Amino acid sequence: MPDITWEAPFCGEGNNCFRIGTDAEGNAYIALNGEEDRPLTDSIEALRTLIRDVKAGKADHLL
Template identity: 75%
Template structure:
C-alpha cells in the first residue's frame, strides 16, 4: 500500500522479521517483513502502547 512509510525490519533471528510503519493520517502498521501487503493497523497511540507494554514485560506470558 502506498502512503505507508516502513521502518527497516526488526529481526529476532533470520526467520522472524517484523516491520513497523506509519502514514500521514496518524496510523501505525505492523507486518511480517516481505508481507507488507498483509498488515495490522491501529492508531499511533495504540502502537506506542503495545510496544511500551511489550518492553515492560506484559506479554512475557505468551512466550
C-alpha cells in the first residue's frame, strides 16, 4: 500500500464517517473511517470533480 496522508474523518448524520487521503504520486483515496486499508482510488483531479459536483447538488438524487 502506498504512503497515504489521511485527513481527519468527516462524519455526517448517523456517524457515517469517511476519510479522504492523498499520496505523493498524485492519487486520491476515499475510505470509510476505520477501513483505510480498503480505499477507493482515483486521481486528485477526479476527487476534486466529485467534491465540486456534490457541492453543486449533482448527486442529490442519490440521497
